[in-house]
Amino acid sequence: QVKLLQSGAALVKPGASVKMSCKASGYTFTDYWVSWVKQSHGKSLEWIGEIYPNSGATNFNEKFKGKATLTVDKSTSTAYMELSRLTSEDSAIYYCTRGYGSYHVMDAWGQGASVTVSS
């Protein structure tokens, strides 16, 4: 079945960067968009952006341009998101998701990766 396995929790210092991973299995990785979604503690969901593994094409929420970098490794069916210049506002759970066809909805979600920014 479709699975998205995310890397573990991270504790990082303000101003640093963090790179998290999302390993896909159970489907052809290059055929589906991968989106990333942020959920701050006790709050709603924010779409960060998406990447199409086959071409590397990306779309971003303007709010996260310059903050998030999306990449993939097709050889290992793994998507990555790097967050830079971290502040306390970046402390959240981050989900990778699979895009369903051309609908821009997310039919599979990873378990989430917690990022805590603290000195």
Added chain:
Amino acid sequence: DVQMTQSPSNLAASPGESVSINCKASKSISKYLAWYQQKPGKANKLLIYSGSTLQSGTPSRFSGSGSGTDFTLTIRNLEPEDFGLYYCQQHNEYPITFGSGTKLEIK
């Protein structure tokens, strides 16, 4: 950006009852509204997309309706496993945006 306003924020009901959750878009999104369920320890689940299309595996007690700016998720004959958080999401335009969530609790 399209703002999604979800109501109510909290909802309490008993198994067997029916409930409705509303989602209002700040401008027309045609039929492109999705619903998700979030539960602790489980992956988020896509329930409905394009307003009323049930995702594979979604029980038929779930239904979605609406178009334009106003949408409703209805759950009939609540089961114990239906309790959790529900989010709407517009998938008509970038950036994709979500509602603020509705917590469905057992009464």
